[in-house]
Amino acid sequence: MRLAFKIAKQFLKNNKGQTVLILLGITIGISVQIFIGSLIDGLQLSLVDKTIGSSSHITISPSGRDNFFEDKDDIYSMLRADTRFTQVSSSFDAAGFLLYDEETYSLLSRGFDFQDANGIYKFDERIIEGRLPNGEREVALGIGLVDELGLNIGDELDFIIPEIALENVTLVGVFDLRIASLNRSWMITEISSAQKLFQREGQISSIETQVENVFDADIIAEDLSMSLSNSLQVDNWKAQNEELLSGLTGQSASSYMIQVFVLLAVLLGISSVLAISVVQKSRQLGILKAMGIKNKTASQIFLFQGLILGIFGGILGTGLGIGLTYIFSVFVTNPDGTPLVPFYLDYGFVAFSVAIAIIAAMVAAFIPARKSSKLNPIEVIRNG
Amino acid sequence: MANVLELSKINKIYGEKIKTQVLFDVDLGFEESSFNSIIGASGSGKSTLMNIMGTLDKPTSGDVLIDGRSTKDMSANQLSAFRNETIGFIFQFHYLLPEFSVIDNILIPYEIKHGKVNAQALKRANDLIEIVGLTKVRKNKATDISGGQQQRAAIARALINSPRIILGDEPTGNLDSETTENVYNMLRDINNEFKSTFIVITHDKRIAEKADRIIEIKDGKISMDIRS
Ligand SMILES: Nc1ncnc2c1ncn2[C@@H]1O[C@H](COP(=O)(O)OP(=O)(O)OP(=O)(O)O)[C@@H](O)[C@H]1O
Ligand SMILES: [Mg+2]
Numbered sequence: 193m194r195l196a197f198k199i200a201k202q203f204l205k206n207n208k209g210q211t212v213l214i215l216l217g218i219t220i221g222i223s224v225q226i227f228i229g230s231l232i233d234g235l236q237l238s239l240v241d242k243t244i245g246s247s248s249h250i251t252i253s254p255s256g257r258d259n260f261f262e263d264k265d266d267i268y269s270m271l272r273a274d275t276r277f278t279q280v281s282s283s284f285d286a287a288g289f290l291l292y293d294e295e296t297y298s299l300l301s302r303g304f305d306f307q308d309a310n311g312i313y314k315f316d317e318r319i320i321e322g323r324l325p326n327g328e329r330e331v332a333l334g335i336g337l338v339d340e341l342g343l344n345i346g347d348e349l350d351f352i353i354p355e356i357a358l359e360n361v362t363l364v365g366v367f368d369l370r371i372a373s374l375n376r377s378w379m380i381t382e383i384s385s386a387q388k389l390f391q392r393e394g395q396i397s398s399i400e401t402q403v404e405n406v407f408d409a410d411i412i413a414e415d416l417s418m419s420l421s422n423s424l425q426v427d428n429w430k431a432q433n434e435e436l437l438s439g440l441t442g443q444s445a446s447s448y449m450i451q452v453f454v455l456l457a458v459l460l461g462i463s464s465v466l467a468i469s470v471v472q473k474s475r476q477l478g479i480l481k482a483m484g485i486k487n488k489t490a491s492q493i494f495l496f497q498g499l500i501l502g503i504f505g506g507i508l509g510t511g512l513g514i515g516l517t518y519i520f521s522v523f524v525t526n527p528d529g530t531p532l533v534p535f536y537l538d539y540g541f542v543a544f545s546v547a548i549a550i551i552a553a554m555v556a557a558f559i560p561a562r563k564s565s566k567l568n569p570i571e572v573i574r575n576g
Numbered sequence: 577m578a579n580v581l582e583l584s585k586i587n588k589i590y591g592e593k594i595k596t597q598v599l600f601d602v603d604l605g606f607e608e609s610s611f612n613s614i615i616g617a618s619g620s621g622k623s624t625l626m627n628i629m630g631t632l633d634k635p636t637s638g639d640v641l642i643d644g645r646s647t648k649d650m651s652a653n654q655l656s657a658f659r660n661e662t663i664g665f666i667f668q669f670h671y672l673l674p675e676f677s678v679i680d681n682i683l684i685p686y687e688i689k690h691g692k693v694n695a696q697a698l699k700r701a702n703d704l705i706e707i708v709g710l711t712k713v714r715k716n717k718a719t720d721i722s723g724g725q726q727q728r729a730a731i732a733r734a735l736i737n738s739p740r741i742i743l744g745d746e747p748t749g750n751l752d753s754e755t756t757e758n759v760y761n762m763l764r765d766i767n768n769e770f771k772s773t774f775i776v777i778t779h780d781k782r783i784a785e786k787a788d789r790i791i792e793i794k795d796g797k798i799s800m801d802i803r804s
Contacts, residue, residue, distance in 0.1 A: 195687045202675040359756020415781045479671040480631055483685045483733075486653055573667065574623070 196489045199480070203473060211501070214465050218505025219512055221458030222549045225451045226542060232447040234536035235385065236440050240406060242485025243436055244429045246313055246369070249409045250277075252489035255425035259286070260395040267420065268399055276412055279402035281308035284386045286397065289352040290379070296352065299379045301331075312402055315367060315380065321345060322365035328385045332365035332444055334375030334487035335495065351379075351389070359389055455552055461551025462501065463556035466494060468565075470560040477564055478572025491561035498557025499550065506549030510542055578644075579605035580740055580773050581629060586638035588624055588796075598624050599635070606741075609771040611764060613784040616793035622777045625793065629775065630663050630743045631655050643740070657729055660688050664734030664772070665766045666744040672718035672726055672733075679705065679714045682733045689737055697736075704732040708762065724755040731759070737764060744776040748783070760786060 204211045255262045263282065271280040284303035289296040310316045314331075315324055322345040325332050331342065331351075343349070347363045361381075369375055387393045403409055406429070408494050413428035420426065430437060470477070477490055514537065521535035588599040589599035598621045606612055609611070616622050631647050636688060640647045642662060650658065664685070672681045682701045683693050689699070705714050708728035713721045718729065727747060734742050745764070748756040760783050767774050784790050792800035 194692055195684075198687075199675075202673075206675040362706075413669070446609070468638050475671070479673065480684070480688075481656070481661070482665050482667075482671075484656045484658070485688050485690060486656045488653075489688075512660075570627055573627060573632060 193489075195424065195485070199495045199501060200493045202416070203469070203476075203493065204497055207469065207472075209467060210465055214462050214501050215505050215508065217458055217461040218466075218501060218549055218553060219508040221454050221461075221552075222506055222509025222545055223512035223516060224454050225457060225548070226450050226510060226545050227516040228429050228447055228450055229446075229531055229541055229545070230441060230513070230517040230537055233238055233538055233541065234521070234533045236443065237536055237544075238534050241438070243433060246404060247429070248398075249403045249406060249429050250401045250413045250493060251398050251427045252401075252416070252420065252424055253398040253427070255423055258423070260392055260397050262395055263399070263422065266423075266426075271399065271401055276403055276405075276408075279311035281305065281306070281312055281400050282383065282389070283309065283398050283451070284383050284392070284395045285402060286386070286392075287388045287492075288354060288355075288379075288390075290337075291350040291352055291358070296336065297341075298377070299337075299351075300377055301379045301381060301389070301487050302388055303381050303383035303415070305383050309400075312400055312516035313369070318367045318369055320368045321363045322363075323343075325381045325385070327382065328388065329359070329361045329381075330364045330385065331361045331379050331381045332367050333379055333425035335366055335368045335376070336372055336375035337377075338363075338366045340376070342560045353390055356391060361389075367513060408506075419452070446515060455548060458549075459552045459556050461556075462498070462553055463559055466497065466557050466560040467563065469497075470494065470563045473564075475572050477567050478569040481567065481569035487565040490567070491565035494557045494561035494564050495554060497557075498553040498561075501557075502553030505553065506546035509549060511545055577639075578608055580608045580643060581606040581775070582641040582644075583625075583629065584641065585636045586625070586628060586640070588621070588628065588633075589636045597796065599628075602638070602796075602798060604791070605777060608740075609767070610789060611767045611774045611787045612776070612789045612791065613787035614775065614791045614793060615779070615781070615784050617783050620793045621796040622793050626743055626745050626775070626777055630665060632700060638696070649669055658671045660685060661737055662740050664737070664739040664742040666727075666730050666734045666742065666747040668749040670730055671784055673714065677717055678710055678721065678725075678729050679716050681718050681729060682736055685733060685737045691720075695732075701732070701736060704735055707766070708732045708797055715723040724751050724759070727751045727759060728762070731762065731766075733771065735772070738770065739772060741773045741775065744774070746779065748778050749779070756780065756783065 250269060268280060268282055271277050279306060286301050288299055288301050290299050306315060306326070319332065320335060322332065343363055345363060345365070349361050349363055351359050351361045355360055357463070367380065382394070387395065403412055409428040410430045413426045417426040467525070481490060518535055521531040522531060526532055526534045581601055583604040586599050586602040587597065589595050589597045602625065614622050614625070624633065628635050631640060641656070647655065647658070662781065676684070679701055682704060683697060686697045687693055702714070705711055706742070708731055710725060710728055710732070713725060721729070731747070748759050751759065763774060763776070764786065766772065778784050789803045790800070791798060
């Protein structure tokens with residue numbers, strides 16, 4: 193082993209040109225792999241984040257025709273204590289109409305405990321004028337509606353509670369959720385205020401959550417619905433975004449394809465250079481065998497060369513790959529200066545890539561190693 | 577004295593379709609600690625015979641016995657270990673590993689045997705280097721010394737494991753006559769001191785005559801065998 197390693201090292205050192213060539217091959221291969229892998233990962237994450245970053249991942253709501261329920265079992269606290277969930281927020285949602293200039297505008301009144309809801313919807317960051325509602329009859333409306341009707345902060349507005357009454361509310365803030373439909377149709381308010389307006393104190397319409405591992409949302413939802421009563425239903429974002437998910441899957445598949453072919457090219461490159469090196473070193477191998485080196489040791493020489501090349505190529509490739517990914521995120525930007533694809537590194541994936549580099553180099557060394565093992569010293573001795 | 581190396585009924589036929597028989601029923605025994613030379617015309621089969629003696633090549637029929645042990649049924653691994661411990665080779669064209677220094681080259685058979693080098697081995701290597709007169713160039717790359725020095729390094733390498741048998745195939749083939757003389761004197765000294773058995777192929781009649789025994793090969797048969 194030790195001798196094989198020593199000889200492998202000496203062989204690599206003495207054929208600097210070849211060694212550099214192989215290292216370059218592995219480095220480029222692995223860096224492309226890491227670059228493409230990270231790019232696609234970053235792209236998908238940012239896509240997923242844009243899609244569900246500011247919305248509920250798993251939502252609990254009454255099943256059937258009921259719109260409201262009382263959280264008697266304290267599901268809210270149970271979910272809060274569950275580490276799989278990063279955000280839990282109860283809401284009271286009900287439809288109503290804004291009466292303005294003799295016209296009615298259909299609105300979804302959403303009542304939140306903002307301390308919880310900000311975790312999901314980031315209302316605190318999305319308020320572009322005024323402030324968040326925090327008292328009774330205080331509401332915030334979306335920029336779309338506010339602009340359309342020419343409303344101002346402090347305006348008193350008439351809000352029709354269907355089948356109940358015409359109530360008076362005060363506009364205290366304007367939000368921009370960056371989704372036009374929500375900016376026109378949502379009216380947000382404190383949950384207790386909403387409950388009072390609709391005369392349903394103590395009731396809620398849904399519990400919204402975000403989970404740590406977004407792609408496990410379906411599994412967690414499944415798990416959750418088992419433990420909840422039948423009168424409640426559990427929805428998750430994956431079930432509602434199948435198109436996005438199949439797009440992501442397709443993207444991942446093509447990324448894997450690219451990675452596989454890059455690796456294949458690297459593998460062929462290394463093995464062909466190493467195969468040439470066996471021929472070049474056949475004189476040395478012949479003399480080593482005449483001196484009694486075992487066939488196994490002779491093959492280990494090339495496996496060690498593969499290992500050494502794999503380790504160094506893997507490290508260099510990782511450095512270059514991370515560098516490329518970083519540079520891409522810094523220099524390839526949207527018009528507003530934010531990166532087109534945010535810098536994202538999955539350490540597991542990087543470690544996996546290095547492992548792949550080492551394994552690929554060893555696999556590539558396998559054929560030369562076999563050749564070296566089979567080499568008969570007499571051929572070399574006889575032919576000088 | 578007992579025979580340390582014995583060839584029994586060695587035949588060697590080269591080729592599959594067109595068969596050329598190179599050795600014919602060769603029987604030969606070599607005594608412990610003797611210094612033997614093999615001579616013969618070019619193409620007579622000397623190298624073929626020596627490669628078979630050194631277990632590098634297999635005879636078409638017949639057996640090679642070393643210390644009375646048949647090598648016929650040994651596995652490749654057994655033969656490797658056997659070669660490593662019992663036989664030292666000195667080839668005509670040196671065959672040092674160009675990637676390594678002189679001293680590293682000399683230590684390789686030791687490393688093959690023991691896996692690593694200890695202080696004792698290093699001392700032995702340095703002693704041998706002293707004997708063959710390479711102290712000044714011991715750290716040089718094998719390619720950065722003269723032909724005669726390479727030859728002497730190969731001799732030191734053949735001796736590092738104190739093998740019972742040392743085989744030389746024209747070990748001074750491409751050296752000038754003075755260096756040749758020196759190298760042979762050195763081999764004889766080593767033979768006297770370490771008691772290893774030497775079997776050396778040579779073209780040089782003068783050198784051959786210094787051996788304890790001269791064997792001549794002619795057309796694959798022993799045509800002359802003189803002991804002094
Ligand atoms: N691999 C081979 N295939 C066929 N014939 C071979 C092979 N090797 C050697 N021979 C033949 O065997 C004969 C003996 O060769 P060998 O190398 O043993 O001669 P030699 O006595 O060592 O000659 P020299 O003094 O020139 O080194 C020669 O006729 C040679 O052509
Ligand atoms: Mg010959």
